[in-house]
Amino acid sequence: MNFFTLYVTLVYTILSVHSNIEPRKYYFLMKLYCNILKEI
Numbered sequence: 001m002n003f004f005t006l007y008v009t010l011v012y013t014i015l016s017v018h019s020n021i022e023p024r025k026y027y028f029l030m031k032l033y034c035n036i037l038k039e040i
Helices: 002-017 023-039
Strands: none
Touching: 002 023
16 A cells, blocks of 8 residues: 555656656556556
């Protein structure tokens, strides 16, 4: 759960810094996020 919180914070930071992120990259992050949810 600690790792999960860290990951969410990291993704949020990345999205905040790169507010004009490409949809393709955002989709990749969401896919990775879903995979980590399955691991928990």
